[in-house]
Amino acid sequence: xxxxxxxxxxxxxxxxxxxxxxxxxxxxxxxxxxxxxxxxxxxxxxxxxxxxxxxxxxxxxxxxxxxxxxxxxxxxxxxxxxxxxxxxxxxxxxxxxxxxxxxxxxxxxxxxxxxxxxxxxxxxxxxxxxxxxxxxxxxxxxxxxxxxxxxxxxxxxxxxxxxxxxxxxxxxxxxxxxxxxxxxxxxxxxxxxxxxxxxxxxxxxxxxxxxxxxxxxxxxxxxxxxxxxxxxxxxxxxxxxxxxxxxxxxxxxxxxxxxxxxxxxxxxxxxxxxxxxxxxxxxxxxxxxxxxxxxxxxxxxxxxxxxxxxxxxxxxxxxxxxxxxxxxxxxxxxxxxxxxxxxxxxxxxxxxxxxxxxxxxxxxxxxxxxxxxxxxxxxxxxxxxxxx
Numbered sequence: 256x257x258x259x260x261x262x263x264x265x266x267x268x269x270x271x272x273x274x275x276x277x278x279x280x281x282x283x284x285x286x287x288x289x290x291x292x293x294x295x296x297x298x299x300x301x302x303x304x305x306x307x308x309x310x311x312x313x314x315x316x317x318x319x320x321x322x323x324x325x326x327x328x329x330x331x332x333x334x335x336x337x338x339x340x341x342x343x344x345x346x347x348x349x350x351x352x353x354x355x356x357x358x359x360x361x362x363x364x365x366x367x368x369x370x371x372x373x374x375x376x377x378x379x380x381x382x383x384x385x386x387x388x389x390x391x392x393x394x395x396x397x398x399x400x401x402x403x404x405x406x407x408x409x410x411x412x413x414x415x416x417x418x419x420x421x422x423x424x425x426x427x428x429x430x431x432x433x434x435x436x437x438x439x440x441x442x443x444x445x446x447x448x449x450x451x452x453x454x455x456x457x458x459x460x461x462x463x464x465x466x467x468x469x470x471x472x473x474x475x476x477x478x479x480x481x482x483x484x485x486x487x488x489x490x491x492x493x494x495x496x497x498x499x500x501x502x503x504x505x506x507x508x509x510x511x512x513x514x515x516x517x518x519x520x521x522x523x524x525x526x527x528x529x530x531x532x533x534x535x536x537x538x539x540x541x542x543x544x545x546x547x548x549x550x551x552x553x554x555x556x557x558x559x560x561x562x563x564x565x566x567x568x569x570x571x572x573x574x575x576x577x578x579x580x581x582x583x584x585x586x587x588x589x590x591x592x593x594x595x596x597x598x599x600x601x602x603x604x605x606x607x608x609x610x611x612x613x614x615x616x617x618x619x620x621x622x623x624x625x626x627x628x629x630x631x632x633x634x635x636x637x638x639x640x641x642x643x
Contacts, residue, residue, distance in 0.1 A: 256285050315345050316404045320359040324410070330640055333413060334519035335560050335577060341521075342581065346406040349521055350413055352440060352454060353433060353462040357412050357422045361405035413517040416453040421446055437463050437473040451477050457516040458509075467512065468501040507633070514636045524579035525635055526557060532631070538606060541581035544620070549613045555583045555620055556606040556628065559639040562599075574622075576605060584619040585609070595625040602627035603637045 267277040319340040411422040428443040451474035460470040513520035538554040557576025570589035608624040
């Protein structure tokens with residue numbers, strides 16, 4: 256900034272500003288250039304990064320719930336956040352009208368050993384600031400089992416076509432009394448057929464009526480009845496012999512419906528269903544790639560979750576692929592991008608052949624060939640967050 260001092264001060268003098276005032280202004284500009292932008296931003300970013308990493312390490316359930324409740328934000332969609340949390344041992348529970356609030360919430364964890372009670376104790380990390388920790392009592396052999404993190408109950412906010420107003424009515428009715436049936440839910444929460452269909456498609460009525468196909472059947476027979484109608488208090492009763500004998504949807508169909516309704520699944524990752532096909536081609540998972548030596552040739556395949564092309568990268572695109580074991584970072588040089596642009600930019604499921612690089616804890620695959628295998632996903636609705 257110093258090289259502009261004469262120009263700035265002379266320009267201000269021509270405008271009639273006092274020399275002392277011009278000097279003070281220039282000093283403020285210098286101060287902003289030296290500290291105001293780079294150092295203050297670096298400090299605040301470092302603080303945020305440290306706090307985020309601490310939370311992810313020590314309170315992964317709280318970290319997950321907070322990030323989902325803050326969506327849309329950042330690089331990662333709820334699906335990637337949940338997949339990562341589950342891989343790190345967080346128990347995630349499905350959206351359910353009997354338990355879910357609008358936001359994701361924390362619930363008592365499932366016992367590691369159901370026969371042992373969970374007790375609250377204080378950690379011994381520091382006498383001045385003891386932290387409450389959930390622990391299990393000793394078993395028959397005197398072993399004290401490790402602390403359990405809270406479970407995360409997914410919120411109604413994830414049901415793609417459900418309004419917050421409908422969710423608020425549902426929560427208010429549930430606080431008075433739990434729901435006995437889909438009919439009871441519809442009446443007391445004032446939900447119409449569209450609301451019920453949204454909940455059924457999200458598998459959120461399971462605690463009331465069973466698997467998703469039963470939920471859709473029950474929702475289809477409901478109509479919103481207001482207090483002003485003649486039959487407002489007349490319940491709809493369907494005899495058992497009138498209920499169709501519906502089979503539960505196959506796993507692949509259930510996963511597809513999960514993604515369509517909430518953008519994620521708590522069932523197996525879609526790539527787990529394709530793993531045998533990938534293995535036949537010698538395409539490795541993220542876990543298998545991590546064990547390769549630096550410089551090895553390999554194929555990877557995963558759902559595209561992110562594409563980045565920073566202005567400073569000179570045409571390089573960074574791609575993140577996700578499978579059932581984790582994520583793989585792909586580097587696509589400019590000449591590869593120009594030659595295989597369609598597969599790179601349009602694929603939702605991408606196979607990549609390249610050279611594996613693993614140095615100083617950093618791993619990535621340098622792409623040589625890209626193959627779009629999106630048709631293998633069928634109608635599964637996935638999306639990538641792309642940044643340019």
